[in-house]
Amino acid sequence: MPELPEVETIVADLRPHLAGRTILRCELIFPTIVRHPGPEVFIDSVAGMRIAGVRRRGKYILVDLENDLVLVVHLGMTGQLRLVDPVTPLQKHTHAIFTLDDGRQLRYRDPRRFGRLLLGTEASLLASKKMPRLGPEPIDPDFAPDELYRRLRNRRTSLKAVLLDQGAIAGVGNIYADESLHRARLRPDRLAGGLSRKSVQRLHESIRHSLQTAIANRGSSVDTYRDAWGEIGGQQEKLLVYGRAGEPCFTCGRPLTLIRLAGRSTVFCRRCQR
Numbered sequence: 256m257p258e259l260p261e262v263e264t265i266v267a268d269l270r271p272h273l274a275g276r277t278i279l280r281c282e283l284i285f286p287t288i289v290r291h292p293g294p295e296v297f298i299d300s301v302a303g304m305r306i307a308g309v310r311r312r313g314k315y316i317l318v319d320l321e322n323d324l325v326l327v328v329h330l331g332m333t334g335q336l337r338l339v340d341p342v343t344p345l346q347k348h349t350h351a352i353f354t355l356d357d358g359r360q361l362r363y364r365d366p367r368r369f370g371r372l373l374l375g376t377e378a379s380l381l382a383s384k385k386m387p388r389l390g391p392e393p394i395d396p397d398f399a400p401d402e403l404y405r406r407l408r409n410r411r412t413s414l415k416a417v418l419l420d421q422g423a424i425a426g427v428g429n430i431y432a433d434e435s436l437h438r439a440r441l442r443p444d445r446l447a448g449g450l451s452r453k454s455v456q457r458l459h460e461s462i463r464h465s466l467q468t469a470i471a472n473r474g475s476s477v478d479t480y481r482d483a484w485g486e487i488g489g490q491q492e493k494l495l496v497y498g499r500a501g502e503p504c505f506t507c508g509r510p511l512t513l514i515r516l517a518g519r520s521t522v523f524c525r526r527c528q529r
Contacts, residue, residue, distance in 0.1 A: 257330045259394070259426030260469035261480050261488065262311050265336055268483035269361075270309040272338055273318065277305045277356040285350035288363070290371040291385040297374050301326060301353070313389045313425030323376045327386060331369030333479040337362050366479065389425040393462050394470075400452075400459040407447045407455060414450070415443035416517035418462075427462065429519045430475055433497045435462040442528045443521050444514070468493070496522045 257265075281301050286294035307319040316336065318326040328336055341360050351363040351372060363372065373385050380386040390406070391398045406423050407414075417423050418432040427435070436443050438461035441454060450458070474480055474488030477498055481487060491498075495505055500513035504524040514521050 256314070256332045256428050257334070257474070257480050258314060258428035258431055259311075259466055260431070260472075260490065261474035261482075262314050262316060262330065262426070263470050264474045264488065265483050266309050266311045266316055269316075269336070269338060272359075273306045273355075273361070274308050275306065278302060278320075279354045279356055281354075282352040283350070284352070285368070288350040288365065288368065288370065288372055289374075291373045291375060291380065291383070297372070300324070300374055311426075313392070313421055314428070315386070315389075317377075324374060325377055325380070327373035327380065328363065329371050329373075331365060331367065331371065333367045334363065334365040334370030335479070335481050335485075336483060337364070337481070337485055338483050387421060389421050390423045391425065393424050393426060394466050398459075400456045403459045403462075404450070404452055404455040407450055410447040412447060413444045413516055414441060414447045414458075415519070415521055417447040419517055419519065424462075426466070429521075430477065430494070430497045431462070431465050431469065433522050434465040434495055437461075437496045437523060437528060438465060440528055443516055443523050496524065498522070 278301050281298045283289060283294050283298060289297045304320040310317050314329065316328040320326060338359055338361055341358060346364055348366040349362050349364045353361040355361065373380055381388060391402060407417060410417050414436060415432055418427050435458065439458040441458060469475060469490040472488060472490040472493065473482060475490040475494065476487035477491045496511055499511050500522045501510050504511055504527055507524065507526045509524060509526045511522050512525050
């Protein structure tokens with residue numbers, strides 16, 4: 256699933272090309288990809304709308320329109336959002352096409368159909384629970400170690416589970432949870448509420464470092480992720496533990512361990528992460 260670095264890469268790619276453009280029309284090839292409002296209302300509502308900007312919140316892409324409306328794109332596990340010329344061959348599993356006033360098309364493709372499109376004001380989408388309430392942004396300069404400590408100290412579940420909880424911290428998924436815990440030398444199955452302030456400080460630094468490094472390398476293409484131009488990222492070549500179960504730890508050489516935690520495969524080093 257695309258996580259914060261992948262979504263941030265797509266948003267940064269699209270922002271200068273979409274800001275100020277107008278959506279002339281929308282075609283829904285797979286209408287049920289729209290979860291709110293109904294597909295026909297969605298099509299009518301976005302047609303003629305000017306795009307004020309593009310931003311990210313957690314793993315969500317937010318396209319700001321007129322009248323405080325927001326077009327929300329969640330990529331799910333295999334979603335891709337690309338800006339193309341209209342002559343570009345239509346790929347299989349393309350579910351939505353937004354035609355812009357400069358002639359180009361913004362296409363949403365999702366082979367497994369776990370993603371979704373939403374339209375409404377942020378307040379209405381949150382109130383109707385169509386969009387979840389998200390925790391703080393871990394790369395925000397205002398996100399301090401003390402805030403992370405506060406969010407961990409009363410949790411009676413594993414560290415990995417808390418990092419995956421979007422209501423606790425927004426944008427971290429399986430890849431960067433494993434990477435961050437390894438950099439912080441913390442076991443993923445350790446109880447979150449038992450961390451000292453020193454350990455939380457280390458985890459805070461490792462989360463930010465893992466995410467910012469991945470953004471600099473344009474995300475991890477470990478499966479279907481592609482940027483807004485259809486290109487792969489580069490962070491998958493630099494991952495320390497994710498996807499490397501049984502391979503030697505880069506630090507100590509011991510084979511990395513694979514366990515199931517919080518419903519997700521989890522890779523860590525038993526020697527380095529004690």
